[in-house]
Amino acid sequence: MIQLHNVEKVYEGHVEIPVLYDVNLTVESGDFMAIMGPSGSGKSTLMNIIGFLDRPSTGEYFFDGEDVSQVNDNQLAQLRNQSVGFVFQQFQLLPRLSALQNVELPLIYAGVGKGERLKRAQAALEKVGLGDRVSHLPNQLSGGQKQRVAIARAMINEPKLILADEPTGALDTKSGEQIMDLFRQLNNEGTTIILVTHEAEIAEYARRLIIIRDGKILEDRRQAV
Numbered sequence: 001m002i003q004l005h006n007v008e009k010v011y012e013g014h015v016e017i018p019v020l021y022d023v024n025l026t027v028e029s030g031d032f033m034a035i036m037g038p039s040g041s042g043k044s045t046l047m048n049i050i051g052f053l054d055r056p057s058t059g060e061y062f063f064d065g066e067d068v069s070q071v072n073d074n075q076l077a078q079l080r081n082q083s084v085g086f087v088f089q090q091f092q093l094l095p096r097l098s099a100l101q102n103v104e105l106p107l108i109y110a111g112v113g114k115g116e117r118l119k120r121a122q123a124a125l126e127k128v129g130l131g132d133r134v135s136h137l138p139n140q141l142s143g144g145q146k147q148r149v150a151i152a153r154a155m156i157n158e159p160k161l162i163l164a165d166e167p168t169g170a171l172d173t174k175s176g177e178q179i180m181d182l183f184r185q186l187n188n189e190g191t192t193i194i195l196v197t198h199e200a201e202i203a204e205y206a207r208r209l210i211i212i213r214d215g216k217i218l219e220d221r222r223q224a225v
Contacts, residue, residue: 001028001029001031001063001064001160002025002026002050002061002062002161003025003027003061003062004023004024004025004026004049004050004056004059004060004061004062005024005059005060005062006022006023006059007020007022007025007056007058007059007060007061008021008022008023008057008058009045009049009056009057010057018215019045019215020042020046020049020056020216021214021215021216022059022216023046023059023215023216023217024217025046025217025220027050027194028192029160029190029192030187030190030191031192031193031194031207031208032183032184032187032192032205032207032208032225033193033194033195033206033207033209033210034194034196034197034202034203034205034208034209034210035047035194035195035196035197035210035212036196036197036198036200036211037211037213041212041213041214041215042214042215042216043212044165044196046212047163047165047194047196049061050161050194051080051084051086051161052068052076052077052079052080053080055069056069063083064083064160081106081110081157082110082157083159083160084159084160084161085106085153085154085155085156085157085159085161085163086162086163086164086165087150087151087154087162087163087164087165088165088167089165089167089169089170091138091143091149091150091170092150093138093146093149093150093153094138095137095138096137097137097138098134098135098136098137099125099130099133099141099149099152100118100121100122100125100134100135101121102138102149102153103121103125103149103153103156104117104120104156105153106156107120107121107156110157120156121152121156124152124153124155124156125152127152127155128149128151128152128182129148130145130149130152133145133149142175143170143171143172143175144171144172144174144175144176144178147168147170147171147175148178148182151167151182151183151186155186155191160191161191161192161193161194162186162192162193163194164183164194164195165195165196166196166197166198167183167195167197168180168197168199168202169197169199176199176202180202180205183195183205184205184225187207193206204223204225206223206225207222207223207225208220208221208222208223209221209222
C-alpha cells in the first residue's frame with residue numbers, strides 16, 4: 001500500500017534543517033503501526049509525508065503502486081480527501097458546528113448530496129457510540145467524546161488509511177483506552193492505521209512498532225497484540 005524509498009526531508013530557510021534521512025518503509029494494507037520517538041525525531045514529519053500534507057525533498061513515495069512524489073497539489077488534495085482520514089491530539093473540531101455537522105464536512109468537500117451526507121454522518125456517529133450526541137456542540141462533549149467525533153469524521157469517506165497524531169495525548173487513561181479499542185476495531189475491519197505516540201502503553205495496541213530518532217528509523221518490529 002505504502003512504499004517510501006530513500007526519502008529525505010530538508011526544510012529550507014536561512015539555514016537548511018534536515019529532518020528525515022534515507023527513510024525506507026513499507027506499510028501493507030490492513031497494517032496497524034505505531035511510530036515512537038522523542039520530540040524533534042521526525043515522526044510527525046514522516047506522518048505528514050505519508051498523509052500528503054508535505055512532500056519529501058528527495059526520494060520516492062508510492063501509494064497503491066502510484067508514484068505520488070511528483071503529482072501536483074490538486075492531485076494530492078484529492079488523494080487526501082479520498083484515501084486518508086486524520087485524527088489529531090486536539091480534535092480539530094469546528095466549535096460552532098454540531099457533532100453531525102463536523103462529521104459530514106469531508107463529504108461536503110467530496111460533493112456528496114445533503115441527504116446522503118446526513119445518513120452517513122449519523123451512521124458514523126452511531127458506530128463510535130455517539131448516536132445520541134449528534135446535535136451537541138464540541139463544548140458540550142467530553143474529551144473522549146470529542147475524539148470519537150474526530151474518528152467518525154476521519155472514517156466518513158471510508159478511507160484506506162487513518163493517520164492519528166497523539167490521539168490520546170489530551171485524554172485521561174480510561175478515555176484513551178476506549179479510543180484505542182475503537183482504532184483496534186477499525187483495524188480489524190480492514191482499515192490501515194498509523195499513529196504517532198509518546199506513550200509505550202498506547203503503542204502496545206499496534207501490531208507493528210517503528211522507533212525513529214534524529215530523522216532515522218532505528219527499529220521496525222512486529223508486536224504481539
